[in-house]
Amino acid sequence: xxxxxxxxxxxxxxxxxxxxxxxxxxxxxxxxxxxxxxxxxxxxxxxxxxxxxxxxxxxxxxxxxxxxxxxxxxxxxxxxxxxxxxxxxxxxxxxxxxxxxxxxxxxxxxxxxxxxxxxxxxxxxxxxxxxxxxxxxxxxxxxxxxxxxxxxxxxxxxxxxxxxxxxxxxxxxxxxxxxxxxxxxxxxxxxxxxxxxxxxxxxxxxxxxxxxxxxxxxxxxxxxxxxxxxxxxxxxxxxxxxxxxxxxxxxxxxxxxxxxxx
Numbered sequence: 309x310x311x312x313x314x315x316x317x318x319x320x321x322x323x324x325x326x327x328x329x330x331x332x333x334x335x336x337x338x339x340x341x342x343x344x345x346x347x348x349x350x351x352x353x354x355x356x357x358x359x360x361x362x363x364x365x366x367x368x369x370x371x372x373x374x375x376x377x378x379x380x381x382x383x384x385x386x387x388x389x390x391x392x393x394x395x396x397x398x399x400x401x402x403x404x405x406x407x408x409x410x411x412x413x414x415x416x417x418x419x420x421x422x423x424x425x426x427x428x429x430x431x432x433x434x435x436x437x438x439x440x441x442x443x444x445x446x447x448x449x450x451x452x453x454x455x456x457x458x459x460x461x462x463x464x465x466x467x468x469x470x471x472x473x474x475x476x477x478x479x480x481x482x483x484x485x486x487x488x489x490x491x492x493x494x495x496x497x498x499x500x501x502x503x504x505x506x507x508x509x510x511x512x513x514x515x516x517x518x519x520x521x522x523x524x525x526x527x528x529x530x531x532x533x534x535x536x537x538x539x540x541x542x543x544x545x546x547x548x549x550x551x552x553x554x555x556x557x558x559x560x561x562x563x564x565x566x567x568x569x570x
Contacts, residue, residue: 335390338393338490339379340392340394340499343493343496345493345497346499353509361414362522363413363525364565365415365431366408368438369438370401371439373440374440378397379394380394382394382454384449385448402505407510425537427540429564431564431565432567432568434464439460441459441478443459444456452486454485458481458505459480460478461479466568477512479512485500533566535562536553536559537562
């Protein structure tokens with residue numbers, strides 16, 4: 309018995325191959341940058357988060373791929389069609405930074421004070437570590453509907469040498485929208501990536517302000533010390549509310565947050 313394919317099978321195979329080559333020839337790769345509507349979403353985000361900064365400082369930390377500047381592809385649902393490369397990691401980083409900044413006090417920065425603070429006069433800060441666990445972006449082939457799903461986890465930790473974890477917050481968001489044939493938002497609308505990143509920030513702003521975290525610091529006095537800003541010495545016990553020391557040195561007594569007892 310011959311194992312040679314039948315003429316009809318050969319014709320059918322050629323037709324399928326030509327169709328695949330034709331489809332591949334029509335596909336294109338587009339690098340999608342932030343358009344005016346996308347930039348406006350991120351610029352407006354800090355104001356739309358209804359800022360409510362807590363008195364405890366927090367520093368944001370990114371884990372894994374969130375350090376990357378590499379773009380990720382959004383592919384067509386059918387497996388063919390165009391490929392859109394989008395700056396997922398930078399967009400998510402910017403949105404999460406806005407969520408943390410709107411929910412906590414800013415950590416010490418040397419350029420934020422007229423007088424350099426002594427090391428003991430700087431507040432401790434919570435560490436909020438973010439990891440992006442899943443990114444799913446799909447579209448209809450070129451222009452049309454596109455969807456974006458972001459799944460992240462934020463871990464709120466006390467600073468070293470403590471190993472205490474205050475909260476672990478997983479969040480998943482989903483956004484859909486119409487895009488043009490080059491992957492940009494259709495008719496001036498935002499691309500779904502930017503919409504999803506903003507929604508991720510909004511959800512984290514709510515969760516980071518929840519009782520799971522803020523109730524820990526309900527008794528504020530337990531977490532506050534008063535020390536001199538330039539010497540680091542504690543405020544005198546007989547004058548706990550003194551503003552300046554007896555020698556009127558440069559600087560004054562300031563309140564500092566102590567998350568880890570020295």
